Amino acid sequence: MPNLTSLNLMPVLPEIILAGMACLILLIDPFMPRHGRNVSYALSLLTLVVLFIVTLMQMSPTVRMSFGGMVVNDPMSDIMKLASYISLAAVLIMSRGYLRDRGMDKGEYYMLAMFGLLGMMILISANHLLLIYLGLELMSLSMYALTAFKRDDGRASEAAMKYFILGALASGLLLYGMSLLYGVTGGQLMLTDIASALSHDSSSLALKAAVVLIVVGAIFKLGVAPFHMWLPDVYEGAPTAVTLYLSTAPKLAALAMVIRLLVDGMGSAFADWQPVLIVAVVLSLAIGNIVAIAQTSFKRMLTYSTISHVGFVMLGILSGTDVGYSAALFYTLAYIVMTTGGFGMILLLAKQGYEAESLDDLRGLNDRSPTMAFVFLLLMFSMAGIPFTLGFWAKLAVLQAVVGIGMWWLAVYAVVMSVIGAFYYLRAVKFVYFGAPTDQSPVNPDWNVRGVLALSGLLVLVLGIFPGALVGLASRAFGGF
Amino acid sequence: MLPSSWPMLSLIVWLPIIAGIFVMWFGAGRARFARWFALASSVVVFLLSLALLPGFDTHTYAMQFVERVAWIPQFGIHYHLGVDGISLPLLILTTFTTVIVIVSAWEVIQEKAHQYLAAFLIMEGMMNGTFAALDAIVFYFFFEGMLIPMFVIIGIWGGPRRVYATIKFFLYTFLGSVFMLIALIYMYFKGGSFSILHMQQLPLTLTEQVLIFLAFFIAFAVKIPMWPVHTWLPDAHVEAPTGGSVILAAIMLKIGGYGFLRFSLPITPDASALLDSMIIAFSLIAIVYIGFVALVQSDMKKLVAYSSISHMGFVTLGMFVIFMIAANPLNVSGSGVRLALEGAMVQMISHGLISAAMFLSIGVLYDRLHSREISAYGGVVNTMPWFAAMVVVFAMANVGLPGTSGFVGEFMVILASFKANFWIALLAALTLIIGASYTLWMVKRVIFGDVQNEGVAKLKDVNKREAWMLGSLVVLIILVGIWPNPLLDLMHATIEHLAQQALTSKL
Numbered sequence: 001m002p003n004l005t006s007l008n009l010m011p012v013l014p015e016i017i018l019a020g021m022a023c024l025i026l027l028i029d030p031f032m033p034r035h036g037r038n039v040s041y042a043l044s045l046l047t048l049v050v051l052f053i054v055t056l057m058q059m060s061p062t063v064r065m066s067f068g069g070m071v072v073n074d075p076m077s078d079i080m081k082l083a084s085y086i087s088l089a090a091v092l093i094m095s096r097g098y099l100r101d102r103g104m105d106k107g108e109y110y111m112l113a114m115f116g117l118l119g120m121m122i123l124i125s126a127n128h129l130l131l132i133y134l135g136l137e138l139m140s141l142s143m144y145a146l147t148a149f150k151r152d153d154g155r156a157s158e159a160a161m162k163y164f165i166l167g168a169l170a171s172g173l174l175l176y177g178m179s180l181l182y183g184v185t186g187g188q189l190m191l192t193d194i195a196s197a198l199s200h201d202s203s204s205l206a207l208k209a210a211v212v213l214i215v216v217g218a219i220f221k222l223g224v225a226p227f228h229m230w231l232p233d234v235y236e237g238a239p240t241a242v243t244l245y246l247s248t249a250p251k252l253a254a255l256a257m258v259i260r261l262l263v264d265g266m267g268s269a270f271a272d273w274q275p276v277l278i279v280a281v282v283l284s285l286a287i288g289n290i291v292a293i294a295q296t297s298f299k300r301m302l303t304y305s306t307i308s309h310v311g312f313v314m315l316g317i318l319s320g321t322d323v324g325y326s327a328a329l330f331y332t333l334a335y336i337v338m339t340t341g342g343f344g345m346i347l348l349l350a351k352q353g354y355e356a357e358s359l360d361d362l363r364g365l366n367d368r369s370p371t372m373a374f375v376f377l378l379l380m381f382s383m384a385g386i387p388f389t390l391g392f393w394a395k396l397a398v399l400q401a402v403v404g405i406g407m408w409w410l411a412v413y414a415v416v417m418s419v420i421g422a423f424y425y426l427r428a429v430k431f432v433y434f435g436a437p438t439d440q441s442p443v444n445p446d447w448n449v450r451g452v453l454a455l456s457g458l459l460v461l462v463l464g465i466f467p468g469a470l471v472g473l474a475s476r477a478f479g480g481f
Numbered sequence: 482m483l484p485s486s487w488p489m490l491s492l493i494v495w496l497p498i499i500a501g502i503f504v505m506w507f508g509a510g511r512a513r514f515a516r517w518f519a520l521a522s523s524v525v526v527f528l529l530s531l532a533l534l535p536g537f538d539t540h541t542y543a544m545q546f547v548e549r550v551a552w553i554p555q556f557g558i559h560y561h562l563g564v565d566g567i568s569l570p571l572l573i574l575t576t577f578t579t580v581i582v583i584v585s586a587w588e589v590i591q592e593k594a595h596q597y598l599a600a601f602l603i604m605e606g607m608m609n610g611t612f613a614a615l616d617a618i619v620f621y622f623f624f625e626g627m628l629i630p631m632f633v634i635i636g637i638w639g640g641p642r643r644v645y646a647t648i649k650f651f652l653y654t655f656l657g658s659v660f661m662l663i664a665l666i667y668m669y670f671k672g673g674s675f676s677i678l679h680m681q682q683l684p685l686t687l688t689e690q691v692l693i694f695l696a697f698f699i700a701f702a703v704k705i706p707m708w709p710v711h712t713w714l715p716d717a718h719v720e721a722p723t724g725g726s727v728i729l730a731a732i733m734l735k736i737g738g739y740g741f742l743r744f745s746l747p748i749t750p751d752a753s754a755l756l757d758s759m760i761i762a763f764s765l766i767a768i769v770y771i772g773f774v775a776l777v778q779s780d781m782k783k784l785v786a787y788s789s790i791s792h793m794g795f796v797t798l799g800m801f802v803i804f805m806i807a808a809n810p811l812n813v814s815g816s817g818v819r820l821a822l823e824g825a826m827v828q829m830i831s832h833g834l835i836s837a838a839m840f841l842s843i844g845v846l847y848d849r850l851h852s853r854e855i856s857a858y859g860g861v862v863n864t865m866p867w868f869a870a871m872v873v874v875f876a877m878a879n880v881g882l883p884g885t886s887g888f889v890g891e892f893m894v895i896l897a898s899f900k901a902n903f904w905i906a907l908l909a910a911l912t913l914i915i916g917a918s919y920t921l922w923m924v925k926r927v928i929f930g931d932v933q934n935e936g937v938a939k940l941k942d943v944n945k946r947e948a949w950m951l952g953s954l955v956v957l958i959i960l961v962g963i964w965p966n967p968l969l970d971l972m973h974a975t976i977e978h979l980a981q982q983a984l985t986s987k988l
Contacts, residue, residue: 326555366637370509370596377633386655387626388607393553396618396662400556403666411666415659422655426632426648434636434644468553475555 011066011073013058014051014081015121021047022114029107040110044092047114048085055081061476065127069190072127076329076477080124080256084249087336088117090452091248094344095241097446101352104150104239112149113245116142120253127264129178129189132257136174136221139253140167143246147238159237166230167220174217180210181266191265198268211272215280218261221254222310225283235303236357240350243299244343247306248336251313255332258317259325270320277318278410284311285414289421299357301424302342305383308421309335315414316398322478324401327394330474334382334394337463341379341456348372348444348453362428364437372443372450373432375457382460384425385418389464393471488548490562493529493576494610494623497522501602508595519583519598526605527576537569539970542978544615544678552619558675561616566975567742567826568612570968571735574833575612578731579605582724584950585841589723589848590638597638601724604630608732612739617665617675620743624736625658631725631733638722646713646720653713657703661744664696668748681747684987687755694752697745698760704737707760707797708767711790718786719853723844726782730789730836735829738796742822746800746983753801753983760801765908767794772915776922781846781853784923785839788879791912792832792891798909799825799894805901807984817900818980824893826972831878831886831961838875838954842868845947846927850936855926859933864940869928871943871951876924878958880917886961 009016025040032039055078063074092113099105119139126132144167148160182189184207185197198207216227223231235243262273288308295301313335316328349356349365356362366373382391395418402411444450463470500522508515537545544563552560564572582601590597607630610623628651635647669675672683685693703710714734718726746753768791775787799821806817845868846861847853862869878885881892891912898906932938943951961968 366593370505374505377629381629386629387622388629392622392625393556396556396666399663400666400669403663404670408663408667411663412660415663416656419652419656419659423648423652426651429632430636430644430648433633434647468555471553471555 008066010058011064011071012125014054015118015125017054018047018051018114018118018121022111022118025107025114026111029111032107037105037107037110040107041092041096044110044114045089048089048092052082052085055085069192070128070131071125073125074477075479076259077124077256079329079473079477080252081121083333083336084117084120084124084252087249087252087340088113088245090340090456091241091245093448094244094340094347094452096448097444098239098241098347098350098449102150102239104241109146109149109241112142112146116146116245117249120249123253124256126257126260127191129182129191129194132260133171133175133178135253136257137171139250140171140221143250146242146245147234149242150239153239155237156239159234163230163234170217170220170227173213173220177210177213177217180206181214184210191260194265195267198266207269208272211266211269212276214261214266215273215276218254218258219277219280219310219314222251222258222313223307224280224310224314225287225307226280228284228287228307231307232300232303235306236297236300240299240343240346240355240357244340244347247339247343251310251335252332255313255328259328262317263320263325274318274320277314281311281314281318281410282413284308284314285417289417292421292424295424296359297357298359298362298428299343299346301359301428302339305342305421305424306335306339308417309339309383312395312398312414315410316401319401319405319407321401321405323404324398326474326478327397327401329477330397330471331394333470333474334390334463337456337459338379338382338391341375341453341460342383344449344453344456345372345376345379348446348449351444359428359431360438362431363435364439365432365443367437368440369443372453375453376432377429378457378460378464380425380429382464384422386422387464388461390460390467390470392464393467397471397474489529489533490546490564490609490613491548493526493572494562494606494613496529496606497526497579497602497609498606501599501606504595504602505599508599512591512594515595515598516583516587519602520580522602523576523580523583523605526609527573527580530573530576530609533564533569533572537564537971539566540974542566542975547615549615552616556618557669557673558618559616560619561676562610562613562619563615564613566972567739567979570826570830570971571732571739572609572612574735574830575605575608575732578727578833578837581837581841581950581953582727584946585727585844586724587946589844593637597634597722597724600630600634601728604634604728608728608736611736615677617668617677617680620677621658621662621665624740625655627733627736628654631729634725635717635721639720639725641720642716643720646716650713650717653703653710656699657710658700660696661700664693668693677743680744681982683748685749687751687988690749690752690987691755694745694749694756697740697749698756701737701740701745702763704740705734705793705797706737706790707763707793708771708790709763711767711771714790715783715786718789718840719780719782723840723847726786726840726844727837730786730840731833734789734793735833738793738800738825738829741797741800742826742979746979749987750983751986751988754804754986757801757804760797761805761905764794764798764801765905767791768798768909768912769915772912772919775919776915778919779855781843781855781923781927782840784855784919785836785843788839788916788919789832789836791916792828792836792879795828795891795894795909795912796825796832798905799828799890799897802894802898802901802905803980803983805905806897809901817897818984819976820893821897822976822980823969823972824890824897826890826976827886827893827961827965827968828890830968831890831958834954834958834961835875835878835887838871838951838958839879841951841954842872842875845943845951849940855923857934858927858937860930860937861928861940863932864937865942867948868943868951871955872928873924874955874958876920878962879920881913884959884962886958886965888962889965
């Protein structure tokens with residue numbers, strides 16, 4: 001046990017700052033005037049900016065272990081953290097008007113969002129089973145509470161309850177898997193130790209059970225089928241501002257957890273977890289793309305689209321190569337850009353006292369706001385994976401990874417599913433471009449929402465033509481060039 | 482003369498796309514500005530593409546005006562452009578057709594004119610990119626990206642069943658092309674490069690070749706379109722606005738044919754030779770059966786759409802009959818192979834001009850009476866003599882009358898087919914009868930005879946804009962018809978090389 005004076009706290013400086021700021025927000029919020037949470041909002045954004053700068057300054061291409069190896073900072077964690085800050089900032093900026101219009105602009109929102117982020121950061125940097133669990137629970141509890149944030153809404157409460165129960169079940173499975181792994185490896189908790197213990201012996205039945213349980217627990221948060229059941233209800237039931245939060249940065253943290261556990265920890269059990277992931281991918285792509293066709297709610301449709309996207313992310317993971325992992329990261333980053341725009345569109349169309357969640361509400365957007373309609377078109381085609389958008393390169397990256405290990409049949413399956421999925425994206429574009437508006441009023445003039453949406457549209461297009469920078473970033477996360 | 486250091490192909494590809502985005506952004510509520518700006522940029526791009534001609538060396542099959550920079554090094558993708566004798570004519574056809582399409586939209590499209598023009602400009606850039614691409618992923622990037630503007634064009638400005646037609650069009654072509662993507666990635670891992678030229682030299686086993694060939698086949702057969710995967714085309718054509726139909730028929734179908742020449746024949750020669758009878762059979766069915774289908778159409782646009790499928794049958798026939806010609810012991814000189822391939826190429830260019838002309842003519846009538854039904858017309862010659870004269874030229878070209886461009890390509894393909902098999906040639910030659918029947922019968926019912934109704938009696942002849950638009954096509958169709966040599970010279974060396982690649986086994 002290292003003594004306290006020799007402890008180097010610098011590697012966890014961002015986490016410390018964040019925890020301090022979250023507590024500060026919690027403390028000063030009750031003393032602020034009743035109307036408007038300007039101070040909490042500003043402090044949250046300021047925190048994110050500071051975190052961004054600190055993490056950027058600490059960035060380095062080496063792997064840095066600290067706290068006796070419990071915390072790991074590597075290029076992957078740096079990039080994921082930076083992306084989480086940006087994503088969370090976008091969410092906060094977009095949600096502002098929505099929350100205010102619905103009387104939900106309370107300090108707890110910012111506080112919970114901050115603690116959720118802290119959980120994600122711990123998860124991203126965890127190299128220890130208990131730390132992973134700690135991060136996961138901190139993140140999840142914040143998310144459960146946020147889902148129920150609209151206290152008097154039955155739908156939101158139901159969603160939160162479902163989320164909590166299923167989430168607790170998944171955590172339980174994960175813990176059980178971890179305890180089996182602990183036994184198999186002879187009492188190892190550190191992922192690096194687990195990896196070296198497994199490299200000698202990796203064929204016992206207990207290990208297989210541990211692998212399955214851990215995979216289940218790990219992919220639950222991503223929403224990979226068959227553990228997707230909670231996703232549509234939670235995303236639809238939660239206030240859209242919260243849905244936006246749930247569907248973006250936590251996916252990165254969940255991806256980090258999957259990579260840490262499966263790749264860093266149980267990399268030598270690859271042959272055991274790859275088939276499990278293949279089944280999960282096959283199911284996710286089918287459910288995400290086929291069931292989405294039957295949806296009349298745009299919000300629910302986007303949820304199923306999420307299931308299909310995380311299926312693609314898993315496609316990168318199951319290839320078991322660095323190229324595949326960086327493809328998965330690249331896909332997740334692209335997914336966050338697209339999904340921020342997608343759920344952002346619902347925020348844009350929502351009005352005071354009215355949630356624009358159905359596909360019909362999109363009708364004739366091109367007549368009401370050509371710019372936003374064009375952004376919408378870009379986002380939808382990007383999700384469908386058509387060139388000139390970011391989504392194409394994301395799909396290409398994972399397909400390349402999968403074909404690279406010789407599983408071209410899985411790639412064929414994936415592209416066929418994405419053609420099926422293209423139908424519902426096209427249908428959404430149809431409503432926007434080919435339908436006459438039922439509502440002639442100008443769309444939400446909130447510049448916060450419009451600005452972020454325009455930015456996401458621009459990113460989708462610019463990175464759709466010059467994806468090199470983002471590809472390079474994702475590749476550097478795994479030691480590429 | 483432009484300096485040779487300019488990235489000419491990049492300009493031709495990206496200038497229209499940038500201009501299109503500009504028009505979309507700044508053209509809202511300023512339709513006049515949008516029209517002139519779009520016209521100016523399309524003319525500039527057309528002139529740029531013509532400027533390639535003087536510097537183009539017709540004696541070599543090598544790629545020219547090559548540009549190559551790393552695009553996404555992690556994926557092994559290079560931004561690699563270049564043209565040869567196959568792609569250059571198609572590139573110029575694209576830039577020319579876009580000018581015509583923008584002119585054709587002038588007063589016709591009033592609703593969201595800036596978005597309409599922007600969509601065509603962006604599409605022009607993507608089509609140019611498809612023809613100029615030498616990296617497989619760059620090709621796919623443009624090939625697939627093209628669907629977005631077309632989807633919007635049919636969906637916003639199309640006819641009553643436009644939504645059904647445009648989604649069908651999109652999904653059909655999208656499904657076709659994704660398999661090609663997998664095949665391309667597969668070859669990347671096999672050969673270590675996405676360069677098309679590199680893939681052409683990649684040794685592949687027969688099983689690999691057959692699978693890759695089928696992946697390409699699905700992509701390009703849908704695009705061309707070949708019977709039995711043609712069913713999206715009549716729907717898309719009928720519902721599309723005039724400009725959309727013109728681009729679809731004149732350029733997008735050619736991309737399928739171009740794909741066969743660029744990918745299928747050189748990359749998978751043995752599979753092509755193995756499966757050639759399948760494609761020949763499909764082509765003959767298209768030529769004969771679809772010709773009969775065209776005969777019974779009552780909608781002019783649908784008739785021309787079916788006629789397109791039938792004519793594209795000649796393209797695929799010419800491309801795949803070469804293996805039979807080469808295998809025929811009576812034919813030692815090998816000139817039949819070149820004849821067939823050149824015939825297919827000329828047929829593509831010629832059909833680009835003729836189908837554009839036919840759809841524009843139907844557009845001219847539609848703008849006046851708002852009907853595409855043959856029965857709504859009759860005796861148009863009495864009120865629109867100039868228009869009638871030009872339509873008759875187009876009809877004759879569609880039939881394949883000597884002296885028009887339609888004759889050259891079909892004649893070359895039929896002639897080459899004789900060297901393969903008499904019966905194939907005979908069936909193909911039937912088109913001269915069937916094509917004449919459906920085309921001339923339509924012309925008779927629409928153009929000639931007495932004035933049928935009041936609508937026709939009130940028709941005004943073509944205005945100056947329409948006269949220029951159709952007149953330039955008349956000139957080109959006759960020019961290619963009587964003097965095809967410059968066009969043939971352009972592609973000669975490339976076709977020679979292609980024939981050699983296609984007939985050299987990779988096994």
